[in-house]
Amino acid sequence: MKKRTYCNPVGVSRFTGLLLISPFILGLAAFLVYPFVCSFLLGLTDYDGIRPPEFSGLENYRYMLKDRTFRKALGVTVKYALILVPLKLTVSLLTAMLLNAEIKGIGIFRTAFYIPSILGSNLAVVIMWQYLFTSKGLVNQLLSMAGAPPVSWYGDPDKAVYMIVLLRLWEFGSTMIIFLTALRDVPKELYDAAKVDGCGPVRGFFAITLPQLKSVIFINLVLQTIAAFQEFNAPYMITGGGPMKSTYTLGMLIYDEMFRYNEQGYANALSWVMFMVISAAVAVMYAVSALMRRDEE
């Protein structure tokens, strides 16, 4: 939508378009801008949800700097995002390349790989995950069959986060489909030309596939990072944040402050910080991709 690609036809007022998007503008004001501003203002108050909010300036933010739980939760969230996002993008891209093959029955495989991603944090999936990773669950049974020692997924603070990572990794289908769609648009002639020039599949991947998919990789990276930083459902339902807060994400901290301790002023300050962290991460990615593009030119 960079340039005006389409001029309004004769007889159509320039306000027809505005009228059509008016629901969006109203919704934007009521359900996005209004709560966003509210959240900022509440973050500057001491508010327990019952008595009227009391202005406290930057007190919440000052407290945050000393709050160990906040530091822990921020660390857990960043670590989780750093493990999950690159892993998920890599698996998605490699699988999409396999599923891009034109072979019989490929549709069935595409569906099979896609199905887990439609289930999100559906409770069925959460229960399933809990059972798979109990001490005598399927995963440990398989490990012992392979001769490996069983892992205490729920008891070991170093391992628990991988349960959540594996769940979200298992649900890589939607990311994969985005790659698959983009792969189909890569002109086949590029690969043919490369083959003529004696270029093998590995070099083809780095010389053709990756550059052609740049913008989609960026989109997936941004979408997945945003989702990872917001992670709440899976740790809330699977581990409850434990053991020893090793899966206690920012999302869980905000929820607890909001609804368990009724520290709503503080909770809103926290949610603003979460927003700023996400924005900063996206801004960095955007800057890096812009730099890389400039280097090429």
Added chain:
Amino acid sequence: MKKLPLYLLLTAGAAVMLYPMLWLIGASFKSNDEIFSSVWFIPHSVDTDVYKNAWRTVTPYNMGHYFMNTLMIIVPRTIFSVTSSVLVAYGFARFDFPLKRLFFALLLGGMAMPTLVTVMPLFLMWSKLGYLDTYIPLTVPYLFAAEGMFVFILIQFFKGVPKEFDEAARIDGCGALRTLLYILIPCIRPAIVSIMVFTFLWTMNDFLTPLIMIQSVEKYPLSLALRLSVDSTGQDYEQNKVIALSVIGLIPSVTVFAIAQKKFVSGITAGGLTG
């Protein structure tokens, strides 16, 4: 058979993706001992009583009641979402208007807004308006194209329809709305199906918003009811009952996906973006 390794690889991958679900279904018929002693999914015996028990739940209502509750959210949400997203996407795709680029940027930016940032003020807003513990907070926002992703998918589809179609319709005397209804909507039907399916799936998965907005058990959607039943069943005994409950929770999503699968997948791949 050059393709054999590829088939083997894909089959192994698909097995990893699907086996946990098969195992879950099998486990719902197993005794506690069997669940933790066998990796094979087929149970020794099949007794459907566990499903009758699970269906009844430990609450005063059965699963059917909660499923109907979920439908009471899904149906209006779908109608609202499709109508508003189509209108908004049509506006973006086919018309010029003041501040168009700003609004488009806001549409994309809105998708990045964490639910946790907005949910608290919205909770306060709905509580002031007296609509807590109703389905209004879960449905009304969708009248306003609340799902930016849907608008984005539809814009891509509208762009795929040749503009000559619109012009021909206009020459025949169709206004903007009639062009949309009779010419464009039939062309973008796969996208609309995708949106309906996504709305269904996402509503089934929705947990945080109903958890905050709905308080009385009578009005719980399926996700909250399942959570409640699981919590009060206790996982130390009757494991298969908990598992049966979760299988029941899995069925609607998988069924809808299976029915719509063909159109749905073509819709999302052509649209280029998914959730």
